[in-house]
Amino acid sequence: MLRDITLGQYYPVDSVVHRLDPRAKIVLAFMYIIAVFMVPSLWLYLPVLAYLVLATWLSKLPARMMLRSLRPMRIILIITFILNLFFASGTTPLLRLGRVTIWQEGLMNALVFTFRLVFLVTGSSILTLTTSPVTLTDGLERLASPLKVIKFPAHEMAMMMTIALRFIPTLVEEADKIMKAQTARGADFESGNLMARARAMIPLLVPLFISAFRRAGDLAMAMEARCYRGGEGRTRLNKLQFRTRDLLALLTMLALYLVILLPGWLW
Amino acid sequence: MSDQPHLQVKDLSYRYEPEAPLALDGVSLVVPHGQFVAVLGHNGSGKSTLAKLLNGLFLPTEGQVTVSGMDTRDDGKVWDIRRTAGMVFQNPDNQLVATRVYDDVAFGLENIGVPSEEMPARIDEALKLTGMLEFADRAPHLLSGGQKQRVAIAGILAMHPEALILDEATAMLDPRGRKEVLDTVQRLNREQGITVVWITHFMQEAATAQRVLVMDHGKIAMDGTPREVFSQVERLRALRLDVPPMTHLAQLLRQRGVDIGMDVLSVDDMVKEVKRLCPSCLNS
Amino acid sequence: MPIVLEQLSHLYRSGPSTTTALEDINLTIEDGELLALIGHTGSGKSTLAQHLNGLLQPSAGRVLLDGQDINQQGAHRRALRFQVGLVFQYPEHQLFEETVYKDIAFGPKNMGLEAEEMDRRVRSAMELVGLPFDEMQGRSPFELSGGQMRRVALAGVLAMQPRVLVLDEPTAGLDPSARDYLLGDIQRLNDQGTTVVLISHAMDEVARLATRVAVLERGRLVMEGPTTDIFTQQERLNAMGLDIPESYKLARRLNEAGLDLHGHYAMDELADQIAQAIKGGGGDAA
Secondary structure (H helix, E strand, C coil), X not given: CHHXXXXXXXXXXCCHHHHCCHHHHHHHHHHXXXXXXXXCCHHHHHHHHHHHHHHHHHCCCCHXXXXXXXXXXXXXXXXXXXHHHHHCCXXXXXXXXXXXXXXXXXXXXXXXXXXXXXXXXXXXXXXXXXXXXXXXXXXXXXXXXHHHHHCCCHHHHHHHHHHHHHHHXXXXXXXXXXXXXXXXXXXXXXXXXXXXXXXXXXXXHHHHHHHHHHHHHHHHHHHHHCCCCCCCCXXXXXXXXXXXXXXXXXXXXXXXXXXXXXXXXXX | CXXXXXXXEEEEEECCCCCCCCCEEEEEEEECCCCEEEEECCCCCCHHHHHHHHCCCCCCCEEEEEECXXXXXXHHHHHHHHXXXXXXXXXXXXXXXXXXXXXXXXXXXXXXXXXXXXXXXXXXXXXXXXXXXXXXXXXXXXCCXXXXXXXHHHHHHCCCCCEEEEECCCCCCXXXXXXXXXXXXXXXXXXXXXXXXXXXXXXXXXXXXXXXXXXXXXXXXXXXXXXXXXXXXXXXXXXXXXXXXXXXXXXXXXXXXXXXXXXXXXXXXXXXXXXXXXXXXXXX | CCXXXXXXXXXXXXXXXXXXXXXXXXXXXXXXXXXXXXXXXXXXXXXXXXXXXCCCCCCEEXXXXXXXXXXXXXXXXXXXXXXXXXXXXXXXXXXXXXXHHHHXXXXXXXXXXXXXXXXXXHHHHHHHXXXXXXXXXXXXXXXCCHHHHHHHHHHHHHCCCCCEEEEECCCCCCCHHHHHXXXXXXXXXXXXXXXXXXXXXXXXXXXXXXXXXXXXXXXXXXXXXXXXXXXXXXXXXXXXXCCCCHHHHHHHHHHHCCCCCCCCCCHHHHHHHHHHHHHHCCCCCC
16 A cells, blocks of 8 residues: 555565665666676576576565566566567578568567566566665665765755655545545546546645645744754764675676676687 | 743744734743743734744844843854754644654754764653654654654654743644643653743643743733633633633632632632532532 | 434455454434534544445445435435535645635535525525625635634535534634634534534533534444433543543532532533532532
């Protein structure tokens, strides 16, 4: 349910991956994505698969959880596969179906692209499954803080994300309440054509926006009263510490790069 | 703590915009250290405006506000003032920032630059004082209204304030939540010596204060002990305020020719008065 | 036109677990009465209120209005529900139109009323809650005071001319004068024949208005009866963490000490009886 959005996808168990510094995990996820794009041939997905299985095991995540992350993607996966299979041309025909020819290159392409997507989605979901949104925000803020030199509002972005996470459940609850109140006044949110339905949303959206603005005003005042004055001079409750294990994690990624890229350099 | 008055307001006037009428009109007020003051007044009487001037959220149009000797118009002092005089607002949902109780209590400490190592001890202490320690890992939106307000109070306590200003902090709570919050604040006042400005329109809450102020049209209309203030039933009515039920009953008895004291606030007071007036009516 | 709740139960499902919000409620709301529903936050009062006009579907049991199930399928259903007006907590948060008039007309418009009838109803609803039509109808609801906004929201429900009015914490967050005003409105509506179900935490208000009180605890109806009978059971209510009105507390203390106070313990009634006892120089304990 949306009420639990503060946890997002987060799967709260205690594992070595959960305990990694969020900055390390973000960098790892980023490097992993690049690695997946760089895989030069189909069989080199094997080391990526091995890496993924290892990471999942170390994270103590159930396998079904990983597969579930693919579910919303299934249509896209099928389309990707079919498009690449039928619309690629090559030199080695594999199968003729009337006027359509399936080429061996087409099959390879279809497999590569589909695997690429599968590995991207499952791999990056390890990041969100092992890192709570708050920690993730913390990590992003600190990774981006060098960009403050070029006026990138790293702290403000992070604060906005935190506040959004805090208030989404409250606003969802409020939307439900307003919807009921208007239904009691005879409003109909469910029937009619698209236009009628869009118009029917006005009695819900106007009060919701007004309330959101009121809350924003209240919150700004409360934050000021609690001495908030932006990121300047702020200390943090959770000091992020880059430990040996974070370094080791990054080294495993370098190892993966070597395994994927070395064959290309050698031969 | 020093001998100087804690909160001092001198000829204070305030308007929201240059052309707007005065929201506060020449208010002077001295609150000594450790006092529990309740502020009453109908909506628009200026009581919330006064609260926001007491910790520098608003700055005086005219006159002066000092907190522990610091002038709120002194730019360099504004953060010290807000740390010293913490504020709790009406809507419990709209003042918590973080997605976890513990992190929210840390928010103020982070803002004033307390070193990370010192935070856990201060947060634990603040949560203990408000009885919220067992909820440290909860998400605020899953707490009751009274619990949310106690988290808000804990967030202030962690900053080691000397005064708490509560701006109708119980208005949106159910009776249980109201009692939770009032009990917590009374205990902090008693045990920690924290000065309290308690803005409310619940007369029964005001009746437990050491001192009651009644605001009207931006001025202080009445100022005294609860008994002194509530005994003036007609005057309170004229200011569009209630009186506690037993005070109301005392007035009705007076109208019926009973020579009852007008400083009756509680059921206990009323029983005592009946006993005094008619010893033979009651058997114990 | 009584409302009858028959073995009404309601379960909330959240993820794998279910919570029982209401369990086996049997309650009849009689024509023209002013019934108060009391109980803690989370006792199921608001859930019950939402069942009274079909906003929620019972997990088990039925809600009968005039003998007809309000959750039956068919054309009747909507019309049946319009007979029960529901005023939510902080109803001013649902206002959305540009003018007071349009907002109050929202309900009648959804009912498909003619323009003329709609106009008549908006005017009478505004009069009922004491909003002067000419002065207020063209104003934006968002520039009004809190008490006025709440009265606009109440008028928006009254304009649908429900025969039963359900109010969830109608005075929450209002200052004393706005509260008195609203309570006066509710009393007047009930005097004019509207059945009222009042959900409240304020026991003094309940004692002042209600003729009958129903007490909910953890989704069950645990007490029900005339207001005086309920509030004289101080121990039972206290055990549930509910308070009783001050006037009842006093009456009980004085009666235990030998006075003979009786009736509904309304303030002037109490004053009469105590004054008499004092002037008479003693009760039966003398």
